[in-house]
Amino acid sequence: MSITVDIDAKIPNNVDLKGDRRLQRALESWQPKFIRWWEELGPAAFKDNPVFLRTAIDVGQKGWANFGHVSMPDYRWGVFLAEPEKDRKIAFGEHKGQDVWQDVPGEYRSALRRLIVVQGDTEPASVEQQRQLSLTAPSLYDMRNLFQVNVEEGRHLWAMVYLLHRYFGKDGRGEADAMLERHSGDSDNPRILGAFNEETPDWLSFFFFTYFTDRDGKFQLASMRESAFDPLSRTCDFMLKEEAHHMFVGATGIGRVVARTLELMREHNTSDVHPFGGINLEVLQKYLNFHYSVSLDLFGAETSTNAANYYSGGLKGRFHEERRTDDHVLTTLYRYVPEATDAGIGQREVTQLASLNETLREDYTVDCQKGIDRWNRSLTEAGSDFQLRLPHIGFHRQVGTFTGYNVSPEGQMLSTDEWAAQVDNWLPTDADKAHIKSLMVGVTEPGKMAGWIAPPTSGINQKPVDYNYIKL
Numbered sequence: 001m002s003i004t005v006d007i008d009a010k011i012p013n014n015v016d017l018k019g020d021r022r023l024q025r026a027l028e029s030w031q032p033k034f035i036r037w038w039e040e041l042g043p044a045a046f047k048d049n050p051v052f053l054r055t056a057i058d059v060g061q062k063g064w065a066n067f068g069h070v071s072m073p074d075y076r077w078g079v080f081l082a083e084p085e086k087d088r089k090i091a092f093g094e095h096k097g098q099d100v101w102q103d104v105p106g107e108y109r110s111a112l113r114r115l116i117v118v119q120g121d122t123e124p125a126s127v128e129q130q131r132q133l134s135l136t137a138p139s140l141y142d143m144r145n146l147f148q149v150n151v152e153e154g155r156h157l158w159a160m161v162y163l164l165h166r167y168f169g170k171d172g173r174g175e176a177d178a179m180l181e182r183h184s185g186d187s188d189n190p191r192i193l194g195a196f197n198e199e200t201p202d203w204l205s206f207f208f209f210t211y212f213t214d215r216d217g218k219f220q221l222a223s224m225r226e227s228a229f230d231p232l233s234r235t236c237d238f239m240l241k242e243e244a245h246h247m248f249v250g251a252t253g254i255g256r257v258v259a260r261t262l263e264l265m266r267e268h269n270t271s272d273v274h275p276f277g278g279i280n281l282e283v284l285q286k287y288l289n290f291h292y293s294v295s296l297d298l299f300g301a302e303t304s305t306n307a308a309n310y311y312s313g314g315l316k317g318r319f320h321e322e323r324r325t326d327d328h329v330l331t332t333l334y335r336y337v338p339e340a341t342d343a344g345i346g347q348r349e350v351t352q353l354a355s356l357n358e359t360l361r362e363d364y365t366v367d368c369q370k371g372i373d374r375w376n377r378s379l380t381e382a383g384s385d386f387q388l389r390l391p392h393i394g395f396h397r398q399v400g401t402f403t404g405y406n407v408s409p410e411g412q413m414l415s416t417d418e419w420a421a422q423v424d425n426w427l428p429t430d431a432d433k434a435h436i437k438s439l440m441v442g443v444t445e446p447g448k449m450a451g452w453i454a455p456p457t458s459g460i461n462q463k464p465v466d467y468n469y470i471k472l
């Protein structure tokens with residue numbers, strides 16, 4: 001089974017848009033609204049300069065993207081679904097073993113629409129959150145990566161809007177319009193999830209955001225790739241290819257900050273590199289604590305009836321559902337979830353079905369740890385005894401059982417006074433933020449880097465680091 005790519009269409013696609021005139025017209029009338037949104041709330045600077053960008057053009061094995069300089073308003077945002085899997089069966093829940101769905105069953109219509117809307121809303125939200133960052137990019141290479149992430153989040157919005165238009169009729173079209181009407185941080189009409197209403201104020205935050213928050217996206221997409229609703233599954237499958245680069249930007253970005261800090265520490269024989277324009281390891285740890293904890297909140301409460309219903313219905317599976325060897329129904333399998341009470345942090349036993357959010361959050365944590373290990377290896381190799389680490393899952397949480405409790409990064413339950421006395425050691429202070437802000441100066445000469453970050457070890461798509469990634 002193979003699908004045809006129409007790369008020259010007004011909306012590039014591999015979903016045979018020209019075979020469905022009504023749908024094509026509807027999406028073509030949404031397109032100028034998207035462009036208007038991009039112009040108003042997309043990147044604030046360098047928006048018309050030619051940028052060396054990757055554009056999705058296919059989904060096959062032989063290569064799915066091309067690279068070239070393009071001015072962002074002319075970017076070819078398209079709709080691409082991964083190749084269908086022949087005779088795919090539902091892998092979990094009440095309908096396990098049945099054929100997957102090519103259309104939306106009536107009983108799951110509103111739940112599926114909600115899943116798609118919540119995912120879709122995060123995509124333009126992050127573009128809005130990051131819109132000021134191009135002004136202070138530490139290099140052209142980094143600015144290019146920022147724009148790459150931004151245009152692909154825009155494409156992810158297209159992916160979700162296609163599903164809404166194609167499968168949810170008038171309601172879907174209304175939801176697609178609303179995606180461009182809610183705005184990050186808008187007090188009247190904010191984005192759906194809390195973490196997507198905070199501005200990304202500086203590049204250190206951007207790197208941690210792409211490392212931790214885009215990785216939440218990876219886990220959400222990976223569990224929707226398991227969906228019985230095949231078009232959603234294929235959409236998410238393809239989005240995951242793009243998402244990998246976003247996390248790469250975060251992982252290598254933090255790695256380069258660590259490298260530069262170590263260099264300054266060596267050069268000046270001190271662990272306080274702030275006077276020399278660097279970022280202290282303790283400050284990196286505080287930013288890490290913040291971004292990890294707010295990203296944990298995105299997975300929702302430890303136990304969730306919604307998540308259980310999504311699973312039983314076959315709408316959203318677990319990470320790597322098909323590789324697991326249990327019954328894929330989970331109603332009679334149990335696990336422990338953490339439970340915070342006034343007596344301390346304990347646990348309680350619940351069905352695996354009830355605790356899917358916690359299971360996904362744990363899988364996410366395992367994935368987060370891998371990059372931390374890599375950064376720590378470079379610290380060890382440089383002779384530093386400092387190690388970065390993930391705080392306890394109860395630290396600084398606003399969702400679920402830990403809400404309202406003060407938990408230290410080590411997992412100690414604290415009184416309000418104890419917390420207040422130490423929080424400045426754990427989360428970025430105003431002084432830390434001011435220092436980071438002071439380092440944010442745009443560097444636009446090819447190959448040059450700001451002083452707080454080391455150059456990358458290689459460029460993009462085999463180009464050198466000093467390649468002219470953005471034509472000024």
Ligand SMILES: [Fe+2]
Pocket residue numbers: 123152153156217243
């Ligand atoms: Fe995305």
Ligand SMILES: [Fe+2]
Pocket residue numbers: 153214217243246
């Ligand atoms: Fe992303």
